Amino acid sequence: MRTRSTTPMGASRVCGPGSRRVSGWIEVLPALLAASLVVGCGASTSTSTSTTHSVATPPAPRVSRRVRAQEAAIHRQVLTALHHDSHARYGQVPANLRARQKAPANQTLSASAARPADAIQGIAVKLHLRSGTALATAVGPDVPTRIQGSADLHTPATWNLTFDEVHGTIPLSRSMFSITDEQGMLLSPRVTAASGGPLPAAVPAGRPFTVQLQTVVSVGDGKLRYAPTGRAWLAEWDFDVETD
Numbered sequence: 001m002r003t004r005s006t007t008p009m010g011a012s013r014v015c016g017p018g019s020r021r022v023s024g025w026i027e028v029l030p031a032l033l034a035a036s037l038v039v040g041c042g043a044s045t046s047t048s049t050s051t052t053h054s055v056a057t058p059p060a061p062r063v064s065r066r067v068r069a070q071e072a073a074i075h076r077q078v079l080t081a082l083h084h085d086s087h088a089r090y091g092q093v094p095a096n097l098r099a100r101q102k103a104p105a106n107q108t109l110s111a112s113a114a115r116p117a118d119a120i121q122g123i124a125v126k127l128h129l130r131s132g133t134a135l136a137t138a139v140g141p142d143v144p145t146r147i148q149g150s151a152d153l154h155t156p157a158t159w160n161l162t163f164d165e166v167h168g169t170i171p172l173s174r175s176m177f178s179i180t181d182e183q184g185m186l187l188s189p190r191v192t193a194a195s196g197g198p199l200p201a202a203v204p205a206g207r208p209f210t211v212q213l214q215t216v217v218s219v220g221d222g223k224l225r226y227a228p229t230g231r232a233w234l235a236e237w238d239f240d241v242e243t244d
Helices: 009-015 017-051 065-083 095-101
Strands: 109-111 117-120 124-128 132-142 154-168 177-180 190-193 209-218 220-226 235-241
Touching: 109 117, 117 124, 124 235, 132 220, 132 235, 154 220, 154 235, 177 209, 209 220
Parallel strands: 109 124, 117 235
Antiparallel strands: 124 132, 132 154, 154 209, 177 220, 190 209, 220 235
């Protein structure tokens, strides 16, 4: 004898086979969500990759070993000059540079009326005049301490010009010396004997003799000139005035 079920018809559809299908979807749903996230991330990644443009970096220029060596040598010279104690006095060439500027004992510049000499301060020049010969060396300029480290565009300056190995007569007069500064001004310096005495008419023979030149110059490059025979100069020395 078959027993009739007392469960309502609507309930049998919910709790019977239909309920099993819903529970199955609930179990599968997390896996589907995870898969969709993975696919979405992959699509986003591929899209980002496809739209990214690579920029090529130009290669660095090649520098020869010779140029590198020259740059390194200049760098060392600059550092040496900046840290040298002699650089504490403005307006003077550092001692290491003065040593390189000084001409060898067996080599000096020669100056004559037909071929004047263009030197730099610290370089000796052999003067050849009809009346005699001498070795002349200019050093300077020296700048006052109160001007050092300032931004002044003009400064008093002092040079020393030493004559040595004098033979014959080497004339001396204030009008024989002139200075040209950075602004192109032609200046007539005050010329005296470095020892403090009066300026003689000729360089004394037998010992070194130094004359001192003083004037106000513009900061920058300039020239000290010696013209013993008239307007044409026989020798000149380049210099550089610094105050900062």
